[in-house]
Amino acid sequence: MSLKGAIDTHVHSGPDVRARKTTSYELARAAREAGMRAIVLKNHHCSTVPLAAALSEALPGILVRGGLVLNRPAGGWNAEAVEAALKMGAAEIWMPTLSAENERAFRGYPGTGMRALDEKGRLLPELIAIIRLVAKAGAVLGTGHLSPEETCAVAALAREEGVRSILVTHPEINFIAMPVETQRRLLGRGLYFERCFCRAGFHRDWSGLARDIRGAGFESTILATDLGQPDNPHPVEGLEQFAERMRSEGFSAEEIERMTVANPAVALGLE
Known part of the structure; x- marks a missing residue:
């Protein structure tokens, strides 16, 4: 399928701490x-904003955007780092991924991970400050690898504070496994479910993914790749394969275009 006008909102590339399929x-x-x-570069360990800006200037004809993941290498719940990234043009601020307690507990990693909620189920004050910064800058808020409970709490406050776009990061992946009923409850203006081709050994139930998309609606869906791993397809090839898979699951060409072209453009404020 043609990728004309398509946008990948979630892609990994080098240089990185871990091996990647391709350089940025x-x-x-x-x-x-x-x-x-356009593409949005994501790195679990550092800001991609300067690299993205340099690539956009060096390669006219493709928009490259970057952002910051609030993992521990970036300082965790670090409002100053978020403010700096936003001032430099960050398109998206992601909640913790590899540092998230939700994923670390799922994998049985030692030590304590980062949580968005305190022991009473309230959002952390430092996270509230970060959400307000994202809202003020008109940037996208990505939910990272938080649990469904944390994601719902973050999304609720983000809406209340006026965050323009919320991307729920691969809700179907095994360590999140957000029920489609929960996804339906989250539906609303500016919120999109970022469905990802994902990494080797992860989600490959294409029919189940198609059911989730239909359950929450293609109108609120973005097809992205989360690719860049050496043993997976090249991200550009992966996005094309993803679109073809969804076509084989019965989605029309117009619906796929909505999920790969129109929805991500609106989410990123390009339309």
Whole structure:
């Protein structure tokens, strides 16, 4: 399928702490050659904002955006780091991923991870401050690897504070496994479910994913890749394969275009 105008809101590339399929420069060039409109670079360990800005300038014809993941290498719940990233043009601020207690507990990792809620189920004051910064900057808030309970609490406050776009990060992945009923309750203006091709060994129940998309609605869905792992397809090829998989699951060409072109453009404030 054609990727003309498509946007991948979740992609990994080098340089990185871990091995990646491609460099960020090669990825951006390949996306441009495929006719894509934009990509959003994600790194679990550092801001991608400066790199994205440099690539956009070096490669006219493809928009490269970056952001910051609030993992411990970035300082965790660090409002000053968030403010700096936003002032530099961050498109998205993600909640913790590899540092999230939800994922660490699922994998049986030692030590304590980061939680969005205190022992009484209230959002942390430092997180509230971060959400307000995201709202003021008009950036996207990504839910990262938080639990469904945490995601619902974060999304509720983000809406209340006026965050323009909320991306619920791969809600179907095994360590999140957000029920479609919960997804329906989250539905509303500016909230999208970012369905990801994902990493090797993770979600591959394409029919189940298609059911979730239909359950929550393609109108609130973004198809992204989360690719960049050495043993997985190239991200550009992966997005094309993802679209073809969903086509084989019965989605129309118009619905797929909505999920790969229109919805991510609106979420990123490009429309």
